Amino acid sequence: MRDLDKALADIFAIRSQIAAGTAFRGYGPAAIAATGALALLTTLVQFWWLDDPTGHPLVFFAGWAAAAVVSGALIWIEMQARSHRHHSGLADAMILQAVEQFLPAGAAGVLLAAMLWKFAPETLWMLPGLWQLLVSLGIFASVRSLPRTVAFAGAWYFVAGFATLLLSSQSHALSPWAMGLPFVFGQLLMAAILHVASGEDDVED
Numbered sequence: 001m002r003d004l005d006k007a008l009a010d011i012f013a014i015r016s017q018i019a020a021g022t023a024f025r026g027y028g029p030a031a032i033a034a035t036g037a038l039a040l041l042t043t044l045v046q047f048w049w050l051d052d053p054t055g056h057p058l059v060f061f062a063g064w065a066a067a068a069v070v071s072g073a074l075i076w077i078e079m080q081a082r083s084h085r086h087h088s089g090l091a092d093a094m095i096l097q098a099v100e101q102f103l104p105a106g107a108a109g110v111l112l113a114a115m116l117w118k119f120a121p122e123t124l125w126m127l128p129g130l131w132q133l134l135v136s137l138g139i140f141a142s143v144r145s146l147p148r149t150v151a152f153a154g155a156w157y158f159v160a161g162f163a164t165l166l167l168s169s170q171s172h173a174l175s176p177w178a179m180g181l182p183f184v185f186g187q188l189l190m191a192a193i194l195h196v197a198s199g200e201d202d203v204e205d
Contacts, residue, residue: 026098027146029195031078035071036187042067043180053174057124060174061113097145105138125172128179132161135186147197153190157182 042063046053053060083095109131116123136157143151160182168178 025198026079026083026094027075027194028078028082029191029198031074032187032194033191034074036184036191038067038071038074039180039183039187043176043184046176046180050176053176054125054172057117057121057174060176061117061124061127064179098142101142101145102138105134105141109134122172125168125174126165128174128182129161129163129165129168131179132157132164132182132186135183136161139190147193149193149197150190153186153193156186156189160186 046060046063050056050059050063079095079098112130112134113127116127136154139150139154139157143154164178164182168175
């Protein structure tokens with residue numbers, strides 16, 4: 001029984017090593033572009049119907065949390081389908097690797113929002129810019145298994161995050177545009193990069 005456990009552990013380790021050295025093709029341009037469209041829709045809805053985002057932070061962030069959940073579901077569904085199509089037996093290991101790469105940034109975003117809401121609500125104006133910075137870090141953490149050019153999307157979110165913090169520091173106000181436009185452009189840029197890379201030799205196999 002001990003030999004069987006060791007053999008299974010060795011197989012798992014080998015599969016993990018192979019997955020770590022294989023380009024991940026689970027992220028699809030269609031789902032990523034759809035999340036950009038959803039960000040634009042959320043921005044417009046809040047601009048038209050939320051008169052005072054700063055005075056109603058719960059409504060403001062609840063809208064973006066809902067958009068994030070839907071976006072995550074879209075990406076997850078397409079990731080499952082594409083991974084099993086492109087990676088076959090390695091699909092589960094590849095998906096696990098992709099989740100592990102982005103999970104720290106995602107968890108930090110959730111915990112940061114909860115902490116600011118609970119202990120420093122007057123600093124919630126910083127959250128949009130901080131979220132953009134965390135997305136940037138998540139993308140950079142995933143670069144080794146994605147097309148190298150996704151670093152441009154990471155760089156965009158990095159610059160946009162600091163720009164959003166700088167602009168918001170003048171008024172300490174929440175703005176649908178400051179939250180939404182960086183994500184709209186960033187997700188569409190990411191989708192374009194993945195679309196081009198899927199037809200070019202931009203991914204190291």
